[in-house]
Amino acid sequence: MSKSRIAVVGFGNVGREVVPAIKESPDMEVAGIVLRNPKKIDSIKKTVSDIPVVTDIKELGKIDVAILSIPSRSIPEVAPQYLKMGINTVDSFDIHGDSIMSLRKNLDQIAKANDAVSVISSGWDPGSDSIVRGLLEVVAPKGLTYTNFGPGMSLGHTVAVKAIEGVEDALSMTIPEGTGLHRRLVYVKIKEGYDFEKISEAIKNDPYFIHDETHVYKVDDVKSLIDKGHGVHMERKGVSGTTHNQRMEFIMSICNPAAAGQVMAAAARASLRQKPGCYTTLEIPIIDFLCGEKEQLLHRLI
Amino acid sequence: MSKSRIAVVGFGNVGREVVPAIKESPDMEVAGIVLRNPKKIDSIKKTVSDIPVVTDIKELGKIDVAILSIPSRSIPEVAPQYLKMGINTVDSFDIHGDSIMSLRKNLDQIAKANDAVSVISSGWDPGSDSIVRGLLEVVAPKGLTYTNFGPGMSLGHTVAVKAIEGVEDALSMTIPEGTGLHRRLVYVKIKEGYDFEKISEAIKNDPYFIHDETHVYKVDDVKSLIDKGHGVHMERKGVSGTTHNQRMEFIMSICNPAAAGQVMAAAARASLRQKPGCYTTLEIPIIDFLCGEKEQLLHRLI
Numbered sequence: 293m294s295k296s297r298i299a300v301v302g303f304g305n306v307g308r309e310v311v312p313a314i315k316e317s318p319d320m321e322v323a324g325i326v327l328r329n330p331k332k333i334d335s336i337k338k339t340v341s342d343i344p345v346v347t348d349i350k351e352l353g354k355i356d357v358a359i360l361s362i363p364s365r366s367i368p369e370v371a372p373q374y375l376k377m378g379i380n381t382v383d384s385f386d387i388h389g390d391s392i393m394s395l396r397k398n399l400d401q402i403a404k405a406n407d408a409v410s411v412i413s414s415g416w417d418p419g420s421d422s423i424v425r426g427l428l429e430v431v432a433p434k435g436l437t438y439t440n441f442g443p444g445m446s447l448g449h450t451v452a453v454k455a456i457e458g459v460e461d462a463l464s465m466t467i468p469e470g471t472g473l474h475r476r477l478v479y480v481k482i483k484e485g486y487d488f489e490k491i492s493e494a495i496k497n498d499p500y501f502i503h504d505e506t507h508v509y510k511v512d513d514v515k516s517l518i519d520k521g522h523g524v525h526m527e528r529k530g531v532s533g534t535t536h537n538q539r540m541e542f543i544m545s546i547c548n549p550a551a552a553g554q555v556m557a558a559a560a561r562a563s564l565r566q567k568p569g570c571y572t573t574l575e576i577p578i579i580d581f582l583c584g585e586k587e588q589l590l591h592r593l594i
Numbered sequence: 595m596s597k598s599r600i601a602v603v604g605f606g607n608v609g610r611e612v613v614p615a616i617k618e619s620p621d622m623e624v625a626g627i628v629l630r631n632p633k634k635i636d637s638i639k640k641t642v643s644d645i646p647v648v649t650d651i652k653e654l655g656k657i658d659v660a661i662l663s664i665p666s667r668s669i670p671e672v673a674p675q676y677l678k679m680g681i682n683t684v685d686s687f688d689i690h691g692d693s694i695m696s697l698r699k700n701l702d703q704i705a706k707a708n709d710a711v712s713v714i715s716s717g718w719d720p721g722s723d724s725i726v727r728g729l730l731e732v733v734a735p736k737g738l739t740y741t742n743f744g745p746g747m748s749l750g751h752t753v754a755v756k757a758i759e760g761v762e763d764a765l766s767m768t769i770p771e772g773t774g775l776h777r778r779l780v781y782v783k784i785k786e787g788y789d790f791e792k793i794s795e796a797i798k799n800d801p802y803f804i805h806d807e808t809h810v811y812k813v814d815d816v817k818s819l820i821d822k823g824h825g826v827h828m829e830r831k832g833v834s835g836t837t838h839n840q841r842m843e844f845i846m847s848i849c850n851p852a853a854a855g856q857v858m859a860a861a862a863r864a865s866l867r868q869k870p871g872c873y874t875t876l877e878i879p880i881i882d883f884l885c886g887e888k889e890q891l892l893h894r895l896i
Contacts (some may be wrong), residue, residue, distance in 0.1 A: 307727030312835035316735070322791075392896050393889060420733050423725075424844075428879035430860045431722050431846070431853055432617070495681045532612035533859075537602045541845040544780035545734070550837030551733055552773065555837075558732045572896055579876040583735065587695060591649050593727045594720045594872055 296356040297323040297564040298560055299349050299379075301370070303336055305447075306384065306415070309553030311343070317557060319583050324352040328362070328370075339561075343490065355379050357482070357560040361553070367475075368395055375408045380563040385417030386448075392418070392572070393494035400570035410570040414559035415552035416544070417441070419573050421524055424542045426574050428528040432538040435530020440468035444522025444548060446476075453478055458486030461514040468525060469505075476506040480577050481514050522548035556580070598658040599625040600862055601651050601681075603672070605638055605824070607749075608686065608717070609663035609854030613645070613806035616661075619859060623887050626654040630672075632665070632856030657681050659862040663855070669714075670697055677701065677710045682865040684858050689749075694720070694874070702872035710874040716861035717854035718846070719743070721875050723826060726844045728876050730830040734840040737832020742770035746824025746850060748778075754802040755780055760788030763816040770827060771807075778808040782817050860884070 300310050314322045324344035327333055342538070343556050357380040364385045371381045385395055392493050393412050397468055399410040407563035411417060421439065428437055441466065460481045467475040472582055478495055482488055492508040495501055511517065528544040544551075558581040559573070565580040582589050599623050602612050609627070614806055616624045629635055639647050660676040662669060662685040687697055694715050699710040715721060718756070723727055723741065730739055744767065751766035762783045764875045769777040780797055784790055794810040813819065826890035828844040846853075860883040868881040885890050
């Protein structure tokens with residue numbers, strides 16, 4: 293089997309997990325790691341000795357897919373650069389709502405113009421969870437779905453706390469309270485000379501936290517609290533036809549970046565099976581994400 | 595919105611639930627019920643006064659999709675009849691393995707030759723559960739998935755018991771024991787002059803039961819035991835990249851025919867969005883099963 297050549301763009305929490313996900317896939321290979329910041333090359337070359345680490349994807353030869361494991365806010369600017377080279381892109385863009393829809397529209401035009409495919413918002417939420425949310429409505433079109441996250445570290449909330457003056461390090465945990473509501477537990481290490489009570493108030497009044505029950509704790513060391521485990525519990529109670537009380541649940545307990553990296557790797561494969569354009573996970577048949585011969589997979593999975 | 599015209603072929607447990615599923619869908623309407631057995635028409639016309647009940651689909655005018663809510667064993671013969679008229683078909687063919695794959699291959703040729711679409715094996719298992727089984731492997735490609743059914747009535751096992759000499763009426767319940775293993779509880783009403791112990795032995799030695807822990811109970815009335823509730827609990831523990839112990843579960847507790855009828859109705863909609871050919875649920879994007887404008891659905895579900 294000739295292997296698809298994948299470039300991993302970015303080497304943070306998720307990029308580090310995309311690499312093993314690709315390496316473990318018989319149909320793909322890691323052509324190299326692309327870093328946007330040349331200062332990081334030397335330190336990363338020390339941990340990754342078997343893969344080229346470059347700043348320009350052109351140094352890697354022919355690339356089929358670039359997996360963009362970079363912050364969501366950079367995706368709208370970075371994805372077009374690769375699509376314009378005719379390279380498919382995959383990202384886990386996670387700014388819900390209008391942002392996803394406008395990214396999809398923009399990348400769709402660019403992808404089509406360059407005979408490429410972009411699969412967006414393709415981590416675990418949005419991503420594989422989005423497929424579950426759709427499926428629950430296939431079985432019971434009327435009703436309510438609750439997506440309950442955690443317990444686990446929220447990257448977005450943690451970044452928001454770190455931006456507050458006087459915070460040296462922080463961790464924001466998302467605790468599910470059921471019915472789609474969440475409690476926030478925030479652990480902060482504060483800089484010398486700052487008042488914990490004032491920082492606690494600032495966190496609780498931050499837009500990220502103001503609508504949730506938030507508890508702030510002062511700690512001496514945040515690093516020792518970091519655990520990348522996360523989870524989700526989706527629930528739907530709905531109606532099939534005229535039959536009420538149809539109940540469904542999807543529960544996941546996972547290492548967060550490993551799951552995200554794996555779904556992105558699967559989306560890279562799926563991108564090579566779509567016509568030019570931009571897709572979310574809901575717009576791609578499940579079978580296209582899986583490695584192997586289609587008839588054999590169907591025989592086993594149906 | 596112009597409504598797609600759906601014919602419901604067969605009016606058993608599932609057909610009766612396909613009708614409300616279509617009626618509750620804003621984008622579809624029930625054009626009529628097609629019965630293969632003309633003797634049943636009069637009795638069904640008494641319960642269904644607002645929909646034409648016919649023996650030949652041609653009496654219903656233009657039809658977009660025929661939903662075949664008939665026994666699986668009849669599908670290979672009946673589906674081609676409609677496809678050859680250029681009418682899409684949907685079924686819930688549930689004979690796993692080779693049978694599904696040869697049905698898919700045969701209907702694919704006929705559908706393509708007649709510019710039609712066939713969606714097969716599109717109830718809840720196979721059907722929506724198949725999508726979940728695929729999705730679990732997207733998140734964790736290595737590992738084991740267990741599909742645990744029940745507690746609920748198994749139609750196939752019940753039919754097998756009823757075929758045994760001396761059995762007047764029967765109910766076979768599927769009880770999940772975990773890790774994909776099941777216990778069978780069989781309730782039988784026996785005909786006069788037959789020996790319960792002999793019938794019990796015959797059931798336990800039947801190919802449907804011989805590999806499972808089976809308990810047989812003698813009852814005076816089976817009808818009063820029938821409950822159409824059923825369920826499934828799928829579990830996967832697997833590996834994302836090189837990260838082990840990724841855990842996922844899908845749990846469903848449903849009225850069985852209502853869920854099957856609803857998924858078939860959704861598949862009828864999806865059939866109208868595919869190119870000619872035969873598809874299983876794994877080969878169709880989730881979004882195509884759902885009613886509504888694509889961008890609005892994506893905005894809400896991603």
